[in-house]
Amino acid sequence: MAEATQTRYRVEGMDCASCAAKIGTAVRRMPGVKDVSVSVTAGTMTVNHDAASDLSAIAKKVTGLGYSVSQLAGKATAAVTEGKDACCDRDHGPKGHKHADHNHGDHDHAEHGHTGHGHAQKVEAAEIEGLHGHDHGQTTGPWWASKKGRLTIFSGVALVVAYAIGHLVPSIAPYAFIVAMLIGLIPIARRAIMAAMAGTPFSIEMLMTIAAVGAVIINAGEEAAAVVFLFLVGELLEGVAAGKARASIQSLTALVPKEALLEQDGQTRAVPAESLAVGAVILVRPGDRISADGVILSGDSAIDEAPVTGESTPVRKSVDDKVFAGTINGDAALRVRVTAAAADNTIARVVKLVEEAQESKAPTERFIDRFSRYYTPGVVVVGALVAVIPPLFMGGAWGEWVYKGLAILLIGCPCALVISTPAAIAASLSAGARRGLLLKGGAVLETLGTITAVALDKTGTLTEGKPKVTDIIGFGHSEAEVLTFAAALETGSSHPLAKAILDKAADRARVPAASNAKALGGKGVTASVDGKAVFLGSPQAAGERVALSADQTARITALNDEGKTVSVLIIGETLAGAIAMRDEPRADAKSGLKALTDAGVKIVMLTGDNRRTATAIGSELGIEVRAELMPEDKQRIVGELKREGLIVAKVGDGINDAPALAAADIGIAMGGGTDVALETADAAVLHGRVGDVARMIDLSKRTMGNIRQNITIALGLKAVFLVTTIAGVTGLWPAILADTGATVLVTINALRLLAPVRNA
Numbered sequence: 001m002a003e004a005t006q007t008r009y010r011v012e013g014m015d016c017a018s019c020a021a022k023i024g025t026a027v028r029r030m031p032g033v034k035d036v037s038v039s040v041t042a043g044t045m046t047v048n049h050d051a052a053s054d055l056s057a058i059a060k061k062v063t064g065l066g067y068s069v070s071q072l073a074g075k076a077t078a079a080v081t082e083g084k085d086a087c088c089d090r091d092h093g094p095k096g097h098k099h100a101d102h103n104h105g106d107h108d109h110a111e112h113g114h115t116g117h118g119h120a121q122k123v124e125a126a127e128i129e130g131l132h133g134h135d136h137g138q139t140t141g142p143w144w145a146s147k148k149g150r151l152t153i154f155s156g157v158a159l160v161v162a163y164a165i166g167h168l169v170p171s172i173a174p175y176a177f178i179v180a181m182l183i184g185l186i187p188i189a190r191r192a193i194m195a196a197m198a199g200t201p202f203s204i205e206m207l208m209t210i211a212a213v214g215a216v217i218i219n220a221g222e223e224a225a226a227v228v229f230l231f232l233v234g235e236l237l238e239g240v241a242a243g244k245a246r247a248s249i250q251s252l253t254a255l256v257p258k259e260a261l262l263e264q265d266g267q268t269r270a271v272p273a274e275s276l277a278v279g280a281v282i283l284v285r286p287g288d289r290i291s292a293d294g295v296i297l298s299g300d301s302a303i304d305e306a307p308v309t310g311e312s313t314p315v316r317k318s319v320d321d322k323v324f325a326g327t328i329n330g331d332a333a334l335r336v337r338v339t340a341a342a343a344d345n346t347i348a349r350v351v352k353l354v355e356e357a358q359e360s361k362a363p364t365e366r367f368i369d370r371f372s373r374y375y376t377p378g379v380v381v382v383g384a385l386v387a388v389i390p391p392l393f394m395g396g397a398w399g400e401w402v403y404k405g406l407a408i409l410l411i412g413c414p415c416a417l418v419i420s421t422p423a424a425i426a427a428s429l430s431a432g433a434r435r436g437l438l439l440k441g442g443a444v445l446e447t448l449g450t451i452t453a454v455a456l457d458k459t460g461t462l463t464e465g466k467p468k469v470t471d472i473i474g475f476g477h478s479e480a481e482v483l484t485f486a487a488a489l490e491t492g493s494s495h496p497l498a499k500a501i502l503d504k505a506a507d508r509a510r511v512p513a514a515s516n517a518k519a520l521g522g523k524g525v526t527a528s529v530d531g532k533a534v535f536l537g538s539p540q541a542a543g544e545r546v547a548l549s550a551d552q553t554a555r556i557t558a559l560n561d562e563g564k565t566v567s568v569l570i571i572g573e574t575l576a577g578a579i580a581m582r583d584e585p586r587a588d589a590k591s592g593l594k595a596l597t598d599a600g601v602k603i604v605m606l607t608g609d610n611r612r613t614a615t616a617i618g619s620e621l622g623i624e625v626r627a628e629l630m631p632e633d634k635q636r637i638v639g640e641l642k643r644e645g646l647i648v649a650k651v652g653d654g655i656n657d658a659p660a661l662a663a664a665d666i667g668i669a670m671g672g673g674t675d676v677a678l679e680t681a682d683a684a685v686l687h688g689r690v691g692d693v694a695r696m697i698d699l700s701k702r703t704m705g706n707i708r709q710n711i712t713i714a715l716g717l718k719a720v721f722l723v724t725t726i727a728g729v730t731g732l733w734p735a736i737l738a739d740t741g742a743t744v745l746v747t748i749n750a751l752r753l754l755a756p757v758r759n760a
């Protein structure tokens with residue numbers, strides 16, 4: 001079997017689903033091309049093709065349709081083996097998308113350049129002369145500065161001039177309107193012919209051309225000129241709306257500063273941020289944006305992560321904490337070791353994931369695409385029958401019924417229907433990404449709204465993933481003394497329990513120095529503090545040194561029963577106190593789980609932790625617990641839930657969660673998790689908030705509601721104007737408004753999803 005290669009292109013100027021369909025159809029007919037995926041909102045095209053395919057010819061084909069095209073920087077990536085239905089796997093649901101379309105584990109991130117859309121390999125293909133009327137150029141900048149904007153203005157001015165001439169010299173008014181019409185129609189007709197030659201005969205441009213020419217033939221030149229102008233206005237509005245949707249995610253790339261302060265050879269100098277290598281050390285001053293993903297080497301500061309994660313309040317971070325590119329350093333200078341190159345930083349990956357996700361069609365979108373293939377030719381047939389049958393067999397007037405048939409052609413244009421789903425999905429993917437909710441495709445977004453069960457890991461998912469001091473008990477000593485002496489013994493240790501004690505003591509009085517420190521394997525640590533022999537260790541080891549009273553033993557046992565780890569402090573020959581620690585639930589875990597149960601979703605904890613600790617956390621959070629599980633056990637339980645008829649989402653952050661993430665209908669990785677979890681999952685919660693799982697489900701439901709509204713708008717307006725046109729109430733002007741108006745309404749309605757996610 002021949003191995004296919006995948007190449008991605010940046011295509012400038014696509015502003016509707018019709019554009020994407022024409023490009024896809026044309027490229028798919030090229031020799032060696034196996035499959036094509038085109039995203040209007042991302043402005044990208046991914047081509048799966050034979051290794052020997054002529055990439056230059058593919059680019060020229062797209063350029064010939066009137067678009068600007070450039071191959072994304074980086075090498076083409078190996079796709080999948082031909083004959084395994086792989087090119088179409090992205091359309092088989094969320095798992096198909098994940099495993100076949102975008103194998104992130106092997107994906108070359110450098111392919112996408114710094115922001116995911118490099119232009120290093122600009123295709124040298126001149127635009128065909130005469131395409132000035134259909135500017136598929138960039139929609140950035142003011143609309144009136146684009147060629148499409150200028151053409152629309154010129155067409156409008158010509159229409160006004162034609163009306164003026166009609167009033168001044170009525171005898172030449174028909175010719176003036178024909179000239180005004182041709183100004184806009186000629187480029188439209190050329191696009192129609194090019195699309196037909198490329199395999200799309202029933203394009204919106206073709207229907208528009210037939211309707212306008214037909215109107216002139218039946219002496220309705222004035223209406224033809226007005227219809228062409230309104231069509232151009234509709235296209236212009238589509239382009240503006242599509243540009244806003246595209247800019248909503250691409251604006252993230254502007255968050256990363258262009259320069260960084262690199263520490264090298266004891267000096268600091270400014271360098272381009274994109275030149276930073278993994279391992280480099282950078283200085284981030286207070287108020288500066290962090291220029292790369294990294295780990296703090298020194299410093300303690302509040303970091304504003306809202307631009308990347310949606311976190312509304314600054315997060316305090318210190319040594320060994322991770323920081324994201326594009327976030328804002330607060331009140332102190334930080335030294336940061338770079339952990340990801342520019343093309344691999346958090347923002348670049350977010351943009352890339354969303355662009356790839358926008359190329360993956362949801363089930364509803366695929367259905368609409370299939371429907372439109374038959375719908376458009378059907379409209380042409382209906383329009384022809386309306387124009388011909390009444391005059392031939394019912395004695396109707398030819399002019400009247402041909403006019404109605406032409407109006408039906410305009411009413412039946414499928415633009416609004418075809419864009420109804422991808423516009424909503426693209427807006428949702430962008431809105432989610434800006435708030436730390438990453439969804440790998442429309443199929444994932446659509447499935448999330450149907451989730452009926454969520455299985456969550458404990459450590460790092462429901463909990464913070466690191467222990468904290470929960471209780472300090474003094475036995476004849478104050479709590480402050482117990483904490484101070486314990487911190488003295490643990491100074492310099494990197495053990496998680498030791499760090500918990502040191503973090504707790506960080507804002508207390510000065511920790512005294514310890515000498516002669518010695519670790520006792522499996523028991524604890526001893527040292528001399530302020531001239532006193534001090535021991536900190538397990539209750540069992542402490543019991544070997546001093547006698548514990550029944551009350552002391554009972555209090556320690558009670559803490560253990562709550563799933564807490566207890567360290568006992570002995571000063572001299574006296575039991576001084578105890579410190580209890582536990583990996584505590586995330587701040588929003590309880591409210592996040594409540595949001596899921598309020599939505600009617602079954603929740604269950606799947607953890608490899610011991611049953612006592614898991615039960616204690618589960619009781620506090622009010623969630624069913626399955627503990628002491630191996631990775632295969634988690635996968636098995638997910639399968640059992642699915643066999644019960646539930647649609648299951650699995651939420652986790654570690655390697656041991658990967659099998660269950662892959663087995664679930666939707667796998668959701670928590671922020672800060674392992675790369676394996678992030679790449680295996682269908683979605684990711686960047687900030688790690690439990691409540692974001694419920695927000696993902698809510699976003700999905702709002703998106704599907706928006707899609708239903710869009711389909712209702714698209715078909716409802718057409719149905720109304722179809723009836724009124726046949727009844728003779730409306731004509732060509734309302735007909736074009738039924739098409740372009742519906743398209744604009746649908747797009748604007750979809751853009752409402754860019755508003756903040758509820759409860760974010």
